[in-house]
Amino acid sequence: MKKSIFILVSCLMLFGVKTFSQQALWGGSDIVSPEVHADNTVTFRVLAPDAKDVRLTGDWVPSGDWTPATVELKKDEKGLWTYTTEVMSSDLYSYSFFIDGLRSNDANNVFLNRDVSTISNIFIVGNGVGDLYKVNKVPHGSVTRRWYDSPGNDMTRRITIYTPPGYETSKDKYPVLYLLHGMGGDEEAWMALGRASQILDNLIAQGKAKPMIVVMTNGNVVQEAAPGESSLGFYKPISRLPHTMDGKMEETFPDVIKFVENNYRVQADKSGRAIAGLSMGGFHSLHISHYYPNTFDYIGLFSPAIDPIGDANSPVYDDAEDAIRTQMQNGYKLYWIGIGKTDFLYKDVERYRGQLDGLGMKYIYHESEGGHTWSNWRNYLTDFVPQLFK
Incomplete structure (x- = not known):
């Protein structure tokens, strides 16, 4: 009986390893980012314990000419960086992170758009035109x-x-x-x-x-x-x-x-x-x-x-x-x-x-x-x- 259980577990482990190489059934993170709140504020989160500086840019952040402006996230004791916006108007928005100067997409948000050769994450704030x-x-x-x-x-x-x-x-x-x-x-x-x-x-x-x-x-x-x-x-x-x-x-x-x-x-x-x-x-x-x-x-x-x-x-x-x-x-x-x-x-x-x-x-x-x-x-x-x- 014990031998049969061992063989079954071994097969499941082997099957799991093989399947993981083909399809991402496991992994991921429990971090929610972005989180759109009922009051139309939005919270962004990045887990980057070793990072020295994490910033956020988005099409709602005021910028000068063609240069994107950024806002700074704050780091907690576990290495989680967080930023919450002020109340945002209803719309669809795109954004990216800069982690120690390197542009990065939000690993906790699978929704992205391509604009020419730039890939950005997106989210929608409702309660207005964004509902359309x-x-x-x-x-x-x-x-x-x-x-x-x-x-x-x-x-x-x-x-x-x-x-x-x-x-x-x-x-x-x-x-x-x-x-x-x-x-x-x-x-x-x-x-x-x-x-x-x-x-x-x-x-x-x-x-x-x-x-x-x-x-x-x-x-x-x-x-x-x-x-x-x-x-x-x-x-x-x-x-x-x-x-x-x-x-x-x-x-x-x-x-x-x-x-x-x-x-x-x-x-x-x-x-x-x-x-x-x-x-x-x-x-x-x-x-x-x-x-x-x-x-x-x-x-x-x-x-x-x-x-x-x-x-x-x-x-x-x-x-x-x-x-x-x-x-x-x-x-x-x-x-x-x-x-x-x-x-x-x-x-x-x-x-x-x-x-x-x-x-x-x-x-x-x-x-x-x-x-x-x-x-x-x-x-x-x-x-x-x-x-x-x-």
């Missing part, structure tokens, strides 16, 4: 990654598509929002950083937005897909890629529309199409809507870049004022511009608004606090979507 970014108990849409043929770019490319709750069982045709990312982003950006599917699910459930299809493209026309999702395999993402703002994206955008309208039940006319984007995606949305001036009834520019980079030589950017006049003559239902007061593109947007005013073009302008941030762009999407397809 949560997965709530409402009907959910579907998110698929599709591959479409792009003859204009001579390749097959990846795209992310959100279909609203009930699409699969319905026979209805739906309007489409084409939602574009900023420089360094890709077809994953609005899903991961922008929480687009959660925002749409929640706004539709609240009756604040019409059910719609959302098409999230990859605006880097030299890429098949997001880093790690193409035939190039795993490589370090970079921000500035060729042909991002030289007209190629705008010229080949009909490839996207053709794929969507051939494969989905959509309202394939101007009144059923919207286009919006942030930063570089705002630039693309601006110029696509001008270059194809009878294609979209709804246009959204979120912290948009305005001018082509360098010596861009494309018909897309020719006769800009004539293109705006044509767009005005063809008619549209919404031209929406949002920018933060401290955004580095603020002056460019101000100049562009002056141009629109001089031509008599009507638009809605939303000026927010803050700068060139995902916090603003999620808010802009939340404001923009309920105004579509009315």
Whole structure:
């Protein structure tokens, strides 16, 4: 009997060792970080007994220009470092630690986002707009990654598509929002950083937005897909890629529309199409809507870049004022511009608004606090979507 028990225990130990090498069933820590309290303060914790200095940086911590600011954690007798914030406004936040000067993610938080080549932990503070970014108990849409043929770019490319709750069982045709990312982003950006599917699910459930299809493209026309999702395999993402703002994206955008309208039940006319984007995606949305001036009834520019980079030589950017006049003559239902007061593109947007005013073009302008941030762009999407397809 004793021998049998010994053999059984030995087998279990061997099985456990083998399994541990394949799947992380054990280990981890009981430390909770971050801990979001009922009063919307947040506590961060790091166990680092040998560290001399532990600091925290986050997108809510005031910073100078492009340099991240930090706050200092306090160490207890067991080597646990702790910091508790003041009351935070409702939002989705990202953060990282610096342990003796070395940037580190929070080992106790498995939730991360990639922004270009930077990986940061994330958390949500609720009791406000942050609740729109949560997965709530409402009907959910579907998110698929599709591959479409792009003859204009001579390749097959990846795209992310959100279909609203009930699409699969319905026979209805739906309007489409084409939602574009900023420089360094890709077809994953609005899903991961922008929480687009959660925002749409929640706004539709609240009756604040019409059910719609959302098409999230990859605006880097030299890429098949997001880093790690193409035939190039795993490589370090970079921000500035060729042909991002030289007209190629705008010229080949009909490839996207053709794929969507051939494969989905959509309202394939101007009144059923919207286009919006942030930063570089705002630039693309601006110029696509001008270059194809009878294609979209709804246009959204979120912290948009305005001018082509360098010596861009494309018909897309020719006769800009004539293109705006044509767009005005063809008619549209919404031209929406949002920018933060401290955004580095603020002056460019101000100049562009002056141009629109001089031509008599009507638009809605939303000026927010803050700068060139995902916090603003999620808010802009939340404001923009309920105004579509009315």
